[in-house]
Amino acid sequence: MATEARDTHRKTRWSTPPARPSPAPQAQLYRRRRPEATTLHRIVREHLETYLALANCSDPMDPLGNGVPDHVENEFRSYLRCGILAHGFARARCSSCGYDFLVAFSCKGRGACPSCNAKRMAETAAHLVDHVIPHVPVRQWVLSVPKRLRPFLHHRPRTAGAVLHILLRALQATLREACPTAPATASIGTVSFLHRFGSSLNPHFHFHLCVVDGLFEKVEGDTGQDPANPETPLRFHEATALNRELLERLQHTIRRRVLRHFERHGLLEPHDAQDMLAWDHGGGFSLDASVRIEATDRTGLERLIRYCARPPFAMERLHLVDGRSDQILYVLPKPDLAGRTALRLSALEFLDRLATILPPPRIHRHRYHGVFAPNAPLRPLVTARTQEDNALAAQLPGPGLPLPETHSVPPPQPEGAERRTPDSTPSRPSQWAALLARIYEIFPLICPTCQTPLTFIAFLTEPEPITQILAHIGEPTSPPLTHPPRGPPQTELAMGSGGGETEEAVQEFSPDDLDQTPQFDPAEPEPSPEDDFDQSWGG
Numbered sequence: 001m002a003t004e005a006r007d008t009h010r011k012t013r014w015s016t017p018p019a020r021p022s023p024a025p026q027a028q029l030y031r032r033r034r035p036e037a038t039t040l041h042r043i044v045r046e047h048l049e050t051y052l053a054l055a056n057c058s059d060p061m062d063p064l065g066n067g068v069p070d071h072v073e074n075e076f077r078s079y080l081r082c083g084i085l086a087h088g089f090a091r092a093r094c095s096s097c098g099y100d101f102l103v104a105f106s107c108k109g110r111g112a113c114p115s116c117n118a119k120r121m122a123e124t125a126a127h128l129v130d131h132v133i134p135h136v137p138v139r140q141w142v143l144s145v146p147k148r149l150r151p152f153l154h155h156r157p158r159t160a161g162a163v164l165h166i167l168l169r170a171l172q173a174t175l176r177e178a179c180p181t182a183p184a185t186a187s188i189g190t191v192s193f194l195h196r197f198g199s200s201l202n203p204h205f206h207f208h209l210c211v212v213d214g215l216f217e218k219v220e221g222d223t224g225q226d227p228a229n230p231e232t233p234l235r236f237h238e239a240t241a242l243n244r245e246l247l248e249r250l251q252h253t254i255r256r257r258v259l260r261h262f263e264r265h266g267l268l269e270p271h272d273a274q275d276m277l278a279w280d281h282g283g284g285f286s287l288d289a290s291v292r293i294e295a296t297d298r299t300g301l302e303r304l305i306r307y308c309a310r311p312p313f314a315m316e317r318l319h320l321v322d323g324r325s326d327q328i329l330y331v332l333p334k335p336d337l338a339g340r341t342a343l344r345l346s347a348l349e350f351l352d353r354l355a356t357i358l359p360p361p362r363i364h365r366h367r368y369h370g371v372f373a374p375n376a377p378l379r380p381l382v383t384a385r386t387q388e389d390n391a392l393a394a395q396l397p398g399p400g401l402p403l404p405e406t407h408s409v410p411p412p413q414p415e416g417a418e419r420r421t422p423d424s425t426p427s428r429p430s431q432w433a434a435l436l437a438r439i440y441e442i443f444p445l446i447c448p449t450c451q452t453p454l455t456f457i458a459f460l461t462e463p464e465p466i467t468q469i470l471a472h473i474g475e476p477t478s479p480p481l482t483h484p485p486r487g488p489p490q491t492e493l494a495m496g497s498g499g500g501e502t503e504e505a506v507q508e509f510s511p512d513d514l515d516q517t518p519q520f521d522p523a524e525p526e527p528s529p530e531d532d533f534d535q536s537w538g539g
Contacts, residue, residue: 030436030442030444032083032102032104033083033115034083035079035082035083035084036083036084036480039315039318039320040318041080041480043325043328043347043350044076044079044112044351045080045480045481045483046347046482046483047326047347047351047483048076048077048080048482050348050483050485051351052485053485054348054485056068068355069355069360071358072358075109075110075112076112076355078107078109078112079107079112079113080480081107081479082104082107082109082113082115082116083104083106085104085470085475086467086470086476086479087104087479088460088461089103089105089459089460090102090105090458090459091456091457091458091469092445092455092457093454093455093457094447096450097452099447099449099454101444101445101454102469103432110359111312111354111357111358111359112354114311117310119432121306121309121310122306122435123431124305124309124366125302125303125306125309126302128191128210128305129298129301129302129305130386130390131386132368132372132382132383132386133210133212134236134389135295135393136212136213136214136236136238136295137212137213137214137238138210138212138213138304139210140208140209140210140211140288140289140293141167141208141209141211141287141288141289142206142208142209142286142288143254143286144204144206144284144286145163145206145285146283146284148276148284149258150203150204153205154196154203157360159267162261163207163258163261164192164194166257167207168192168369168370170250170257171188171190171209171250172187172370174242174246174247175211175214175215175239175242177241177246178239178242178246179215179237179238179239179240179241180240181237182215182217182237185217186215186217186237187215187216187217187371187376187378188212188216188370188371189211189212189369189370189371189372189382190209190212190370190372191209191210191308191368191372192208192209192367192369193207193208193210193309193365193366194364194366194367195208197313199332199333200330200336200343201313201343201350201353202357203357208308210304210305212370213238213239213292214239215239216234216235216237216371216378216382217235217236217237218233218234218235218377218381219234219235220233233381247289251287255282255285256277258285259273259277298393308366309365309366312358313354317330317331317332317333318330319331321344325347326346327344327347328344328346328349328350329343330345
């Protein structure tokens with residue numbers, strides 16, 4: 001069976017390093033990102049129009065030639081505008097020394113933009129760690145299905161949701177068996193991430209689940225409360241009896257139910273489903289539960305959630321061959337089955353692979369289940385316990401990564417100076433700055449000269465003031481040019497040693513010189529044959 005579980009050990013990549021003092025965000029000079037100078041931006045702006053022209057002009061007789069979906073084209077075009085000051089920006093200003101700081105608008109994309117993907121990844125992990133998941137053990141579950149079933153999950157959201165529902169029901173039944181002290185009404189807490197991609201820019205639909213390694217129960221009255229939190233009417237039962245036998249049984253149950261669902265909905269023939277059920281080595285179904293994060297390892301939990309919410313590709317693995325944007329080298333995290341450590345692709349092949357794995361619109365990237373679901377009766381109790389656990393952990397010595405709640409870190413005020421009261425209402429720019437402070441320990445909304453908090457004074461979208469400000473500070477006043485589509489290579493008409501004469505003859509030829517007039521009058525009757533002979537058969 002392709003099943004693996006470790007109850008007491010964790011993989012090395014998720015282990016938290018030794019504790020060290022974590023300094024507060026300092027007022028370092030923040031340098032804005034310049035997406036126009038990155039490799040990906042150059043590839044997209046130089047080859048996007050050519051890719052769209054070729055993809056949308058496919059053979060109309062080809063049933064698969066439907067062109068590029070609208071959401072893919074919008075994703076690429078929005079990425080070309082993301083982070084470019086010429087398309088608009090927010091202006092922050094220091095009220096003491098007049099220092100100005102410009103923040104370009106973002107595209108808030110869901111797949112193509114590395115910056116927006118990284119922000120969404122960090123924001124999701126910070127929200128789950130700080131507000132949703134209490135201080136209990138968490139285990140990662142990963143489910144992969146056979147290659148024959150993956151296209152249905154990739155193109156049918158209802159089918160993917162049905163498979164996820166099958167996984168959650170079977171997983172909850174298994175955890176109830178692994179929790180001897182939990183009642184039959186105890187519930188799980190799960191956050192699921194639907195991945196449409198593999199590590200080599202290939203379409204590979206699979207599921208990542210961050211599951212609380214146990215069950216939650218609501219305690220009525222004062223009896224049986226959780227010893228760790230005696231004041232909350234919520235009790236947690238840890239899964240202490242989870243073993244390999246339960247995991248193998250769980251994988252077999254998921255395999256049987258998924259194949260039965262595909263058969264009932266006409267996606268598999270009955271004999272094919274029976275054959276796949278008899279395959280060896282799990283029949284292409286792989287269930288992994290080897291990663292477990294302890295209750296006190298909040299840094300490891302945040303790292304795990306970032307991994308589950310990661311974008312479909314990594315910018316640091318993308319390279320140009322000899323500085324040419326039409327030849328791309330994508331370094332793989334580990335050798336594939338063929339032993340390759342990198343993929344060499346043309347720019348059009350890279351864009352086509354990226355377009356295939358971009359998430360469609362109006363489909364959630366991650367979902368909440370069990371006690372974490374929005375309308376779950378126990379969700380208020382679970383989130384309240386999370387706040388209590390975080391408050392208790394903040395009082396203990398050790399590294400912490402709290403998410404700032406205000407606009408800025410107030411600097412020390414000199415004696416006799418008027419004390420400023422910062423605005424306590426959070427806003428989107430403050431969340432952006434708080435994420436930077438959480439990840440890089442650099443808070444950009446502090447003046448590097450006088451340590452005064454910066455204040456957003458304007459949001460500019462009109463071309464005329466944008467051009468004036470950018471020209472004054474020496475920034476480009478126009479966005480990078482997008483290359484027009486290139487035509488196919490011209491056919492070589494001259495061949496052989498006599499190519500010059502052939503080219504001259506072709507240039508002198510005119511379509512008017514070709515006379516296609518018939519040599520007879522169609523109105524006249526058909527002439528009789530010249531040779532008249534007897535074709536009758538004589539006995």
